[in-house]
Amino acid sequence: xxxxxIVSEVNMAEVENAVQxxxxxxxxxxxxxxxxxxxxVKDEGLTVLADDELKLKQVHxxxxxxxxxxxxxxxxxxxxxxxxxxxxxxxQRITVKEGIDKxxxxxxxxxxxxxxxxxQVAIQGEELRVSGKKRDDLQAAMQFVxxxxxxxxxxxxxxxx
Numbered sequence: 001x002x003x004x005x006i007v008s009e010v011n012m013a014e015v016e017n018a019v020q021x022x023x024x025x026x027x028x029x030x031x032x033x034x035x036x037x038x039x040x041v042k043d044e045g046l047t048v049l050a051d052d053e054l055k056l057k058q059v060h061x062x063x064x065x066x067x068x069x070x071x072x073x074x075x076x077x078x079x080x081x082x083x084x085x086x087x088x089x090x091x092q093r094i095t096v097k098e099g100i101d102k103x104x105x106x107x108x109x110x111x112x113x114x115x116x117x118x119x120q121v122a123i124q125g126e127e128l129r130v131s132g133k134k135r136d137d138l139q140a141a142m143q144f145v146x147x148x149x150x151x152x153x154x155x156x157x158x159x160x161x
Contacts, residue, residue, distance in 0.1 A: 002138055003131035004159040005124075006108065006145060008100050008152050010076050015096060016041050018066040025062055032058075036089060039063060045095040046077075049085060056082065056090050073153040097152055099126025104152060111148060117141050135161060 022039050026032045037050045037059055048063070050056035064074050080093035100108075105128055109121045112130075119132035119141045132138050142156055 001131050001133065002135050002159075002161050003129055004138055004142070005157045006100065006128040006130060006154050007126075007157055008076075008098060008154050010072055010096050010098050011070075012041075012096070014070040014072055015046070015067070018063070018070045018072070019046065021066045022059070022062050025066075026059065044098075045093060048092045048094060050090050050092075052088060053082065053090055056092060075151060075153045100128065100152065100154065101126075104150060108145060108148070108150070112141060112144065115144055117144065 019039050019041050026035075026037050026039075032055070035051045035055060037055050038048075039059060040047045040049075046063075048056060048059050050059055060079075064077075067077075068074065076097050078095045078097050080095065082090050082092050085091040102123075105123045108128060109123065112119065112121050117132075117140055118134070118137045119130050121141075122129045122131075130138060130141050132141070138159070145154065145156075
């Protein structure tokens with residue numbers, strides 16, 4: 001029986017490469033000259049340190065651009081609260097979302113069932129397994145999920161015939 005998995009994954013090696021590019025760009029940009037702005041990769045997320053909120057927003061722009069060049073969508077990032085650090089500087093924690101959470105998974109299952117596609121959907125931890133009798137039904141389900149407009153980007157893997 002043909003099937004595929006709906007997952008939400010991030011290649012952390014690409015995130016680290018993007019962060020290195022951001023660090024390099026910050027060190028060469030004129031508007032960051034003499035500032036104490038940095039981005040670090042720490043367990044399942046990023047920590048952004050900037051002199052003020054304006055510089056923090058500029059670092060966000062640079063980070064988003066470098067991540068999108070590396071194939072990581074902005075929806076994968078979950079920005080935490082801005083907190084005051086030493087002096088006038090600002091720190092922000094950014095978590096990288098991986099896996100489909102329960103509410104999103106239930107929403108996708110309910111929407112596919114409401115669409116009356118001829119497929120079965122099973123929640124398996126942080127991914128969804130979609131199976132059906134025909135390949136065309138699975139491709140219709142893929143297209144439907146793409147057009148749902150979910151907050152978190154999803155990928156389709158393990159397509160088996």
